[in-house]
Amino acid sequence: MHPLAEKYLRKSALPTMFCPGCGNGIILNAMVRVADKIGADGFSYVSGIGCSSWLPVMIKADVLHTLHGRAVAAATGLKLAQPGRRVVVFTGDGDCLGIGGNHLIHAARRNIDLTVIMINNHIYGMTGGQASPTTPLKAVTKTTPYGSDEPPFDACTLTTAAGASFTARETSSHPRRLAKTLERAILHTGFSFLEVMTPCPVQAGRNIYGNGDPVFLFKEFAARAVNNPDESSVSGCFRTGILHCESGKPAYSDSKSKMS
Amino acid sequence: MPAHPDILVLQGNEACAEGALLAECGFFAGYPITPATEIAEVMAARLPEAGGIFIQMEDELASVNAMIGAAWGGLKPMTATSGPGFCLMQEGIGYACVTQTPGVIVNVMRGGPSTGQPTLSSQQDVYQARYGSHGDYEIIVLAPSSAQECLDLTIRAFNLAERFLTPVVILMDEIVGHTRERVELPALPCIVRRVTPPKNHDYKPYEPEEANGGVPYRADFGEGYAILVDGQLHNVMGDRVGHLSGPSAACVKRIHEKIQRNLREIEDVVCNIPDDTARIVVSYGSVSRCAQRAVKEAQAGGVRAGHVRLRTLFPFPDAFFASLATRFKNAAFIVPEMNTGKICREVQRATLRPVRSLPKAGGEMHTPAEILAAIGGA
Ligand SMILES: Cc1ncc(C[n+]2csc(CCOP(=O)(O)OP(=O)(O)O)c2C)c(N)n1
Numbered sequence: 001m002h003p004l005a006e007k008y009l010r011k012s013a014l015p016t017m018f019c020p021g022c023g024n025g026i027i028l029n030a031m032v033r034v035a036d037k038i039g040a041d042g043f044s045y046v047s048g049i050g051c052s053s054w055l056p057v058m059i060k061a062d063v064l065h066t067l068h069g070r071a072v073a074a075a076t077g078l079k080l081a082q083p084g085r086r087v088v089v090f091t092g093d094g095d096c097l098g099i100g101g102n103h104l105i106h107a108a109r110r111n112i113d114l115t116v117i118m119i120n121n122h123i124y125g126m127t128g129g130q131a132s133p134t135t136p137l138k139a140v141t142k143t144t145p146y147g148s149d150e151p152p153f154d155a156c157t158l159t160t161a162a163g164a165s166f167t168a169r170e171t172s173s174h175p176r177r178l179a180k181t182l183e184r185a186i187l188h189t190g191f192s193f194l195e196v197m198t199p200c201p202v203q204a205g206r207n208i209y210g211n212g213d214p215v216f217l218f219k220e221f222a223a224r225a226v227n228n229p230d231e232s233s234v235s236g237c238f239r240t241g242i243l244h245c246e247s248g249k250p251a252y253s254d255s256k257s258k259m260s
Numbered sequence: 261m262p263a264h265p266d267i268l269v270l271q272g273n274e275a276c277a278e279g280a281l282l283a284e285c286g287f288f289a290g291y292p293i294t295p296a297t298e299i300a301e302v303m304a305a306r307l308p309e310a311g312g313i314f315i316q317m318e319d320e321l322a323s324v325n326a327m328i329g330a331a332w333g334g335l336k337p338m339t340a341t342s343g344p345g346f347c348l349m350q351e352g353i354g355y356a357c358v359t360q361t362p363g364v365i366v367n368v369m370r371g372g373p374s375t376g377q378p379t380l381s382s383q384q385d386v387y388q389a390r391y392g393s394h395g396d397y398e399i400i401v402l403a404p405s406s407a408q409e410c411l412d413l414t415i416r417a418f419n420l421a422e423r424f425l426t427p428v429v430i431l432m433d434e435i436v437g438h439t440r441e442r443v444e445l446p447a448l449p450c451i452v453r454r455v456t457p458p459k460n461h462d463y464k465p466y467e468p469e470e471a472n473g474g475v476p477y478r479a480d481f482g483e484g485y486a487i488l489v490d491g492q493l494h495n496v497m498g499d500r501v502g503h504l505s506g507p508s509a510a511c512v513k514r515i516h517e518k519i520q521r522n523l524r525e526i527e528d529v530v531c532n533i534p535d536d537t538a539r540i541v542v543s544y545g546s547v548s549r550c551a552q553r554a555v556k557e558a559q560a561g562g563v564r565a566g567h568v569r570l571r572t573l574f575p576f577p578d579a580f581f582a583s584l585a586t587r588f589k590n591a592a593f594i595v596p597e598m599n600t601g602k603i604c605r606e607v608q609r610a611t612l613r614p615v616r617s618l619p620k621a622g623g624e625m626h627t628p629a630e631i632l633a634a635i636g637g638a
């Protein structure tokens with residue numbers, strides 16, 4: 001076992017339940033590296049329900065694996081109780097934007113000092129491939145057999161508009177960049193939102209991208225990630241990097257703990 | 261300065277908030293709803309002064325889950341709501357039960373179903389408080405019938421939550437919540453806190469500890485134990501076992517047993533039963549006030565009537581009622597409730613005797629005369 005895995009992973013939760021070719025392991029890897037760099041002792045993790053929400057369960061740390069959609073609400077309570085600790089939320093596109101969307105926008109509005117990592121695989125992975133709020137228009141899923149007739153959310157635009165002081169997007173195809181931006185998100189004071197675009201070869205691959213081969217999908221995600229805002233309007237492309245960063249905006253958890 | 265600073269005139273909702281402050285509540289998350297809002301308002305004003313945190317959440321789903329997060333952060337959490345909000349909290353209450361998360365949830369009952377009767381009282385949510393979340397679990401439900409008891413039972417609710425690592429529901433009702441009466445602040449309230457793992461203990465967060473009455477020890481987040489809290493059924497370390505039947509059954513058993521083996525500590529029945537009682541009125545919440553009066557009048561008129569008042573509704577005091585049925589072989593049980601008849605079924609189940617239900621719908625309490633009529637003449 002890799003020494004970082006030896007040191008930071010919860011062995012009883014291994015092997016992971018992720019399918020072959022899933023991007024979640026890469027994100028777990030990035031998280032462990034960042035925690036190692038900035039001091040793993042100071043972290044608590046919170047997640048909801050979904051494949052993506054199992055990710056922090058594999059970390060040997062204090063972990064609150066909550067209900068579907070409620071991770072951000074539970075994290076709000078935990079952060080207010082322990083303002084000195086870093087609280088990192090793992091959530092999926094369905095967990096975060098569907099059932100939990102209200103908590104997300106209100107946490108962003110408060111600019112509470114949490115880091116929310118939303119793993120966007122464009123699908124309800126855990127339940128077997130149904131449409132999510134980020135499923136592309138026309139995509140065929142188990143619940144959109146004739147093609148989705150709903151436009152998807154842009155989660156970064158949403159959270160920025162709601163008041164988040166940091167929003168960013170990366171892909172699991174670029175692990176080093178991912179770790180760098182993740183570190184920035186965690187070190188940011190205030191609500192930081194990181195969307196990680198990642199392929200779900202099993203549930204989204206063939207239907208949404210026309211190919212379930214993990215190697216093809218990782219290359220495809222790398223190709224679709226663009227830095228230039230103009231290119232992101234090209235269908236299927238998405239902008240990566242830090243999209244919004246306001247330093248100095250008061251963080252809610254700070255003002256609360258000062259009051260008491 | 262008033263002559264007796266520890267004697268106040270408070271409505272039940274305010275008394276409940278005072279009780280929470282005395283019990284060292286450290287976190288309140290809520291969402292406005294009639295007839296419970298005053299609890300949040302008092303907490304918003306008073307909790308920060310006391311060093312605690314008040315937050316108005318975006319809804320009741322958020323409130324109950326924020327409470328859960330705060331509990332694992334080491335605070336004693338609370339929320340207060342009424343029927344519609346209590347519905348939204350049910351999934352979180354189940355989560356708190358299975359993860360053994362302490363917290364106090366107040367439901368100031370109004371009439372339902374649905375939006376129902378925002379400003380009128382009811383006792384319709386007694387089964388929801390016991391069985392509202394899915395799956396098998398035990399939960400503690402208390403029912404105060406005066407402003408004083410709103411204070412006293414709120415302190416007790418926090419103590420029970422911390423003692424047994426479980427959510428505790430306080431079922432108030434609109435009448436008890438809004439009636440203003442004399443309340444005495446206890447000088448030295450007994451305050452219980454979750455028991456932390458002893459030093460050098462091989463800590464298993466969900467292991468029933470004999471030395472703690474079968475309740476686990478509880479460390480908070482940030483103490484270096486790498487605690488895993490999971491709503492999926494789990495082993496004593498928190499690792500998921502939901503796919504395995506034996507370990508899953510053991511998990512459910514653990515959350516039942518810690519309550520069931522300590523029933524004596526949780527039970528709270530107030531009795532006025534003369535030796536030769538022939539009719540026993542069983543009541544809880546605001547209806548108890550009229551029941552008490554009716555029983556007194558009946559007794560004064562020479563009727564052999566008695567009164568049992570439940571301050572802990574659940575776990576239901578089965579053994580107490582069974583012994584009552586044995587002792588008073590021919591006594592009739594009468595259960596006035598502001599619903600279509602719910603706790604009367606529990607009394608019937610526990611006594612194995614015919615029970616006369618005295619339901620009342622519409623939002624008004626029984627009058628003493630109505631209960632007196634049911635008790636009947638000598
Ligand atoms: C209240 C509730 N509704 C539905 C479910 C079923 N469910 C489990 S995971 C999931 C979807 C998760 O999708 P997402 O958040 O995108 O995570 P992914 O599995 O794709 O990583 C659903 C609907 C649930 N557990 N709870």
Ligand SMILES: [Mg+2]
Nearest residue numbers: 092093123125
């Ligand atoms: Mg998903």
